[in-house]
Amino acid sequence: MKILIVDDEQLARDRLVRMLSNLAGYEVVGQAGNGMQAIEVCEATQPDVVLLDIRMPGMDGLEAARHMAGMDTPPAVVFCTAYEEHAVEAFKVQAVGYLLKPVRRDDLVEVLNGATRTNKAQLAALAATEDAQRTHISARTRKGIELVPVEDVRYLQADQKYVTVRHAGGELLIDETLHELELEFSSRFIRVHRNALVATAYIEGLERNEEGHYQIRLQDVPNGIDISRRHVSAIRKYIRKL
Amino acid sequence: MAATPNEQARPSRFIIPDLCNAPALGVVVLVGELLVLVLLFASGDVTWDGLALKSLYVQWVVLMSAGALCWTRPWVAQIGLAQGALFAFFIITAITLAVSVGADRVVAGSLDFGRVPLDWEAIARQLGIAAIITGMVLRYFYVQQQLREQEQSELEARIQALQSRIRPHFLFNSMNIIASLIAVDPDTAESVVEDLSELFRASLNDAGNQVLLAEELALCERYVRIEQLRLGDRLRVKWDLGDYPDRLKIPLLTLQPLLENAIYHGIQPLPEGGTITVTLRYEHRHVQVRITNPLPAGHFRSHSQGNKMALNNIRSRLNVLYGDAAELTAETAGDVYVTTLRFPFAGED
Numbered sequence: 001m002k003i004l005i006v007d008d009e010q011l012a013r014d015r016l017v018r019m020l021s022n023l024a025g026y027e028v029v030g031q032a033g034n035g036m037q038a039i040e041v042c043e044a045t046q047p048d049v050v051l052l053d054i055r056m057p058g059m060d061g062l063e064a065a066r067h068m069a070g071m072d073t074p075p076a077v078v079f080c081t082a083y084e085e086h087a088v089e090a091f092k093v094q095a096v097g098y099l100l101k102p103v104r105r106d107d108l109v110e111v112l113n114g115a116t117r118t119n120k121a122q123l124a125a126l127a128a129t130e131d132a133q134r135t136h137i138s139a140r141t142r143k144g145i146e147l148v149p150v151e152d153v154r155y156l157q158a159d160q161k162y163v164t165v166r167h168a169g170g171e172l173l174i175d176e177t178l179h180e181l182e183l184e185f186s187s188r189f190i191r192v193h194r195n196a197l198v199a200t201a202y203i204e205g206l207e208r209n210e211e212g213h214y215q216i217r218l219q220d221v222p223n224g225i226d227i228s229r230r231h232v233s234a235i236r237k238y239i240r241k242l
Numbered sequence: 243m244a245a246t247p248n249e250q251a252r253p254s255r256f257i258i259p260d261l262c263n264a265p266a267l268g269v270v271v272l273v274g275e276l277l278v279l280v281l282l283f284a285s286g287d288v289t290w291d292g293l294a295l296k297s298l299y300v301q302w303v304v305l306m307s308a309g310a311l312c313w314t315r316p317w318v319a320q321i322g323l324a325q326g327a328l329f330a331f332f333i334i335t336a337i338t339l340a341v342s343v344g345a346d347r348v349v350a351g352s353l354d355f356g357r358v359p360l361d362w363e364a365i366a367r368q369l370g371i372a373a374i375i376t377g378m379v380l381r382y383f384y385v386q387q388q389l390r391e392q393e394q395s396e397l398e399a400r401i402q403a404l405q406s407r408i409r410p411h412f413l414f415n416s417m418n419i420i421a422s423l424i425a426v427d428p429d430t431a432e433s434v435v436e437d438l439s440e441l442f443r444a445s446l447n448d449a450g451n452q453v454l455l456a457e458e459l460a461l462c463e464r465y466v467r468i469e470q471l472r473l474g475d476r477l478r479v480k481w482d483l484g485d486y487p488d489r490l491k492i493p494l495l496t497l498q499p500l501l502e503n504a505i506y507h508g509i510q511p512l513p514e515g516g517t518i519t520v521t522l523r524y525e526h527r528h529v530q531v532r533i534t535n536p537l538p539a540g541h542f543r544s545h546s547q548g549n550k551m552a553l554n555n556i557r558s559r560l561n562v563l564y565g566d567a568a569e570l571t572a573e574t575a576g577d578v579y580v581t582t583l584r585f586p587f588a589g590e591d
Contacts, residue, residue, distance in 0.1 A: 015418075058513040082411060082414035083410045083414040101417075
């Protein structure tokens with residue numbers, strides 16, 4: 001069984017490596033010190049199980065797990081925590097594997113043998129209990145998992161099935177609903193249309209196109225985004241407050 | 243995000259106890275009667291008639307005052323302590339004036355002020371007595387209230403201290419460090435156990451205890467040593483301790499929690515870590531300690547609650563020991579978070 005160990009503390013990683021080396025049938029294929037690194041190493045090494053610390057600087061374990069769940073062959077995830085009352089409650093509710101630090105050998109063996117893939121719904125539910133916003137939006141592309149920092153996103157536009165994420169460096173298609181994104185990032189985006197959310201930080205102004213429809217102009221975005229009639233007054237009020 | 247020192251001021255309560263119940267009224271009547279006896283003995287006119295008349299007068303004043311205070315209590319409880327006392331004083335004096343005028347008319351047997359003029363001299367005398375006694379009673383309640391509040395805050399400080407000093411996170415992280423080290427580096431593991439024991443021994447100590455600054459700094463060093471093992475070179479601490487008297491004392495575990503805050507909120511969320519600076523100066527019989535830590539973007543909001551709790555905890559302990567002479571402020575200055583602690587130390591004795 002291939003295992004990836006993710007923890008920001010070197011000592012904690014060393015201990016897990018040592019424990020696993022004393023057990024037959026497990027191979028540590030990689031280590032990572034934060035969430036971003038974890039996703040990279042995970043794609044490169046394709047582990048069966050990721051032992052994932054929750055509290056890490058930069059991207060934390062819960063968010064890393066959500067992005068990993070979007071991989072072609074997502075690994076099973078086991079969360080590790082020293083003390084996180086709420087999280088442990090949530091793990092129990094969502095039936096997600098977890099270990100309490102200091103990790104005991106018997107617990108480790110048991111949880112590795114029973115480790116199953118955690119699905120996106122479970123992870124989203126966990127994130128909801130933590131009331132956490134992701135720092136990145138991820139999509140599966142030919143290059144693997146692509147991560148875009150949320151603060152670089154200009155707008156989100158819903159198609160039939162997907163949501164287009166327009167960001168500083170291009171576009172990304174993600175498999176999430178606009179409604180969920182609106183709830184998660186309510187502090188950052190504002191709805192201008194049934195099918196569009198725009199980043200408030202990049203709003204430049206309001207304009208009317210040739211047909212007389214209102215559009216919103218965003219920094220670094222050449223084309224205007226349509227504003228539906230029932231959102232016009234709210235958007236206007238919002239811009240005036242800026 | 244800067245928290246001001248008076249943020250934790252509790253809502254002031256009315257200094258006069260609740261008079262809206264039978265036992266309290268009983269006591270009021272009894273005290274009123276004792277006052278009647280004092281007045282009776284002082285006047286030299288010790289007769290049943292005198293007793294009856296004075297009782298009638300005093301009980302009118304006392305019971306009407308009790309009624310008025312009971313009735314206005316919900317409102318008065320919301321205004322300040324001093325304003326409440328002033329209000330009570332004013333109400334009782336006003337009632338005394340009204341009853342005195344009423345009594346004067348009853349004695350005169352006429353409502354016509356032209357025929358029998360008011361005996362202003364007697365009324366002034368009665369008002370004077372009422373004012374003095376009311377003042378004394380209010381002063382008594384005021385002192386009692388202050389005593390009660392002080393006891394209360396000491397108790398709260400102690401409970402809070404016990405609750406928040408031992409951060410469960412720190413305990414379990416330390417245990418994890420020991421478990422990790424025990425096989426590969428038993429000597430370091432041993433020293434972690436020693437450091438941890440000292441920290442816990444200190445945290446189980448009396449909340450109001452003062453120790454030598456050097457001892458508190460030694461505790462801080464033990465604490466940093468443990469966190470250093472966990473965070474490695476991500477944690478850098480710069481000590482800038484100016485000259486200070488050897489006998490300088492500080493409430494136990496005041497600096498350590500500030501340092502802990504700085505590490506948990508300023509260093510841990512940063513992938514590349516950062517530097518914490520501790521600056522200590524002793525000037526003009528005051529000690530000033532400044533702790534600065536980097537301010538991680540966005541992270542601060544989610545963790546400010548625990549931060550505020552720790553600060554308020556230290557504040558209430560300082561308040562018990564130094565009153566207004568000590569202050570603890572926290573503010574953001576550019577990209578750093580600065581916590582400043584100031585308290586007096588005069589004792590060169």
